[in-house]
Amino acid sequence: MGYKKQDIFVIMVFVLAVCARTYVALQTDYFNDDQSYFALRQIEHIKEKGTPLFKDLLNQREYYSLPTLYYLLTGFSFLLPMNIVAKIILNILASSSSIIIYLISLKLTRNRTASILSSILSAFFPLYIGETTNNITIYSVAIPLLLLSLLFFYKIDSQNHTPYGFLTSLILLIIFSQISFLFIFGLLCYSLLCYIEKIRQSKEEIEIIFFGFFFFLWTNFIVYKKAFQVHGIRMIWQNIPSGLLQHFFFKIGILEALYSVGVLPIILGIFVVYQYLFKKKSQQMYVIIGLLIGTFILFWFRFVSVILALIIMGNCLIILSSQAFKDIMLYINKTKISSYKNILLGIIFTICLLTSILPSIWYGLSSLGDVPNNVEIDAYKWIKNTTDNTAIVLTPFDKGILVNYFAERPNVIDYNFLSFSDANLRFNDTETMYSTQYKISALSLLNKYSIEYIYLDQDIREQYNISAIKYIDDNCFDQVYSKESVKVYRVLCKQLTTK
Amino acid sequence: MKLRQEAKLIILMLLCSSILLIPHVVRKISNPNPIGLDTYYHLRSIESFKQHGIQREDNLIFGSRPYKINIIDLVMSLMPNTSFLVEFLPFFLGTLSVFLLYLILREVEIESNTVFSIIVVLIASPIFIYSFTVFSEIPFLVFLLFLATYLLLKNRYIVSTLILCVLLILNIQIIPFIALLLALYYKFERGKTNWRLLVAAVIMVALVVSTRLNSVSELFSDLSLKRFIADFGSELGFGIFGLCLSSIGLLYSWKNKKEYYIIYLTLLIFTPIVLVIHEFIIFLELLLAYFAGIALAKIYNRKWGVSILKTYSILLIVCGLMFSSISFIDREINFPPYxxxxxxxxxxxxxxxxxxxxxxxxxxxxxxxxxxxxxxxxxxxxxxxxxxxxxxxxxxxxxxxxxxxxxxxxxxxxxxxxxxxxxxxxxxxxxxxxxxxxxxxxxxxxxxxxxxxxxxxxxxxxxx
Incomplete structure (x- = not known):
């Protein structure tokens, strides 16, 4: 299929998405979550030393992660300022998923109009926008790579051509992110579906899935070897403390799913899944359905977080909904209302606007509420300018990296749970140190972790449902910083140690 | 390029020797002490036989207890330079065992590439490396079992029987494995299954397991992957790549399940005893290496649709197997005692x-x-x-x-x-x-x- 005028719409959608994202991202100088600041630390370390921050001298810990994203961003940062790289380049990469979804839908449906609608839904996928607009996150690169791998998977043919496109995208996906496991598991589910439906898979497909599986296994065991030895099978759950598992793997309600993915993709996508599982047969559809089912299974057994599961399944449903669009338009063409086709398209577009585009904008703008405010940043900077280099600062896990980045001080716990052999214990102890009313047990824990400063802001008060830290008194604590809702306390009392 | 049989054997022997020697050589640089805490049980036993002869009571446990005489330690005490032998013998027996296994597999007419693959997978497995670098009964049991099997295949029944008797004297708990070996031999020679041997093996396994446990539920008390997978931190566990290959081999073999069912049964019967006597996991590894070798040989011999993928896939698998071994050796060098x-x-x-x-x-x-x-x-x-x-x-x-x-x-x-x-x-x-x-x-x-x-x-x- 050659290029047509309609393809220009796709480019326009892409440009519109980039502009919208960039507009939102540039509303603030900061990022939404601490993972972005961890990425910044990694990038700074690579610029300085040439290697990622595997052994962190600040926190005295080792980190386990695939560093490819950090190298990519470091490369860009030599050409452009880091802010531009993080806020614009990443948004361009994230938005490219709309073009890829258009191409996949086109391959499946051979209908440009239906594919353009999918592209719009993808460009304005509310949850994906909320997670990637103002964050330095692997999802911005990994999701487009996963979709690209899917696109190239469709191009594998049986004419003995080496599928370089698919191999390249798959290898890139594997070296960029552990999301590759979702893709490979999805392909395995696809193989199972073909087996059940007695569809013969091509040799090339089987060989590629086989190669992909082993390459994934090999890469991840090399990178995470030590983490596997320390944490064993818990490594698969990222050693997340049991108290936080609910936070990452919560069961989502239908309404919330509808809002975060979009009404049209969910309804139409599920309808297509039903059609092709129970009524029709299509090997091409089974690839997407396999990925959808695989992701759902992994989510159900808590191997992937709800956010990631919704993003992947949402993209699958968006692709599948293109088939539904095509079927709807074909049906309309056969009926008496075919002359009103354009009005109906307009109605569909309006529904898209109301259920995908507007929620995306809302998601994007509301995500800015998670950005650390100037008052908090000032407190971290005060800590940096006033305290000893080695002074450990107590914060909950979601602010640990902010302490490292802004205050340049060690933390007690952060989201890199794989770095701790006692993540569960640290998480619980942090909760105790904030919420207990007993000074002795608090001091015992503060001394155990050699904490010198306690940071308290409004988020922490809400998180632990406290108005203040109850055990703080003048004998053992000194309020060294106070501005609006942010306070910093210095720990004065050291309990006698047993040595 | 097709290698001659002798060349393949030499490659296998060299590979085996290198893999088994490396942990000792590298460890010696910083730690002169033998690997493994259990080695010290044997060192102490040997020393005790040398100094005091056969004792009735073991006084180095509070309240004393009857002395557990280990025949291997007793024989070792008669030899000079035991501290060297304690480190050398597992390596020596490992190399010999690989040689015997090669002969056995060729004797049962397994295709040459498959034999090569089976032995490579076995040598690269962390279980094999640990079993033949740390002094224990296991190297002796495995070597004697292989020797008895080979002699059985060569129709040297009397010598083979004698060796099996020696095995029983060394460790009576190996009796189920002997029964299963005889069942496999019977199937190979006669083409039929000797159900009596299999039933006997099951009963023996049940007896062995029951002597170790208070209740059946204890059998499943520790099924953590950390106990069984070396890549997850086990001292005596499977390599993950070997396990994946074994799974693929099992899937391949399922097409001809009638030929393989006796091996499936053997796998099933082995498993409970391995849960109780963890050191016997080497016997389970032998079976899994067989399937892994089948998988590797099939992958190599298959006509691939995308030829470049064949090369890279085999390279990946070999690298993966080596990764498990190297990673394990890296850890083993730092095993206690310090x-x-x-x-x-x-x-x-x-x-x-x-x-x-x-x-x-x-x-x-x-x-x-x-x-x-x-x-x-x-x-x-x-x-x-x-x-x-x-x-x-x-x-x-x-x-x-x-x-x-x-x-x-x-x-x-x-x-x-x-x-x-x-x-x-x-x-x-x-x-x-x-x-x-x-x-x-x-x-x-x-x-x-x-x-x-x-x-x-x-x-x-x-x-x-």
């Missing part, structure tokens, strides 16, 4: 009396008995053979106690004079915090005095 632990126990030997009893984790029982020649409260034999495990429970109570009187009652019960603590015990094996359990009492009570400290190893004396 120099500072040996130093501390030598100090204890010189600065205590023969009647003193030492308290520590049962895992270090053999080490303390062997190096410092002092009695311990519990060791691994006690842990494995005692059903009630009273001493283990008492030791745990002492370790977790913060109440001086309670701790003293137990310390006096076992007449303990010294407490030996190493770094691993303080870093999660027993305690996680500096003031946890008895560590608090040690630092705060006058009843305890730290008499030795070096590089994380501490010895505390206890005054009754």
């Amino acid at each position: 120099k500072e632990e040996i130093l501390s126990l030598n100090w204890l030997k010189s600065n205590s009396t023969k009647d003193d009893v030492v308290l520590s984790h049962y895992k270090y029982g053999y080490l303390i008995q062997s190096v410092s020649e002092r009695s311990v409260v519990a060791d691994k034999i006690y842990f494995l053979t005692s059903k009630q495990k009273t001493r283990i429970n008492d030791v745990n109570l002492i370790f977790n106690s913060r109440h001086l009187e309670d701790a003293q009652n137990l310390l006096n019960k076992y007449n303990i004079s010294y407490i030996w603590i190493n770094g691993a015990m303080k870093q999660g094996e027993v305690w996680r915090r500096d003031d946890e359990g008895i560590l608090f009492l040690l630092s705060n009570s006058e009843k305890f005095k730290r008499v030795y400290e070096y590089h994380g190893v501490e010895i505390w004396s206890y005054e009754k």
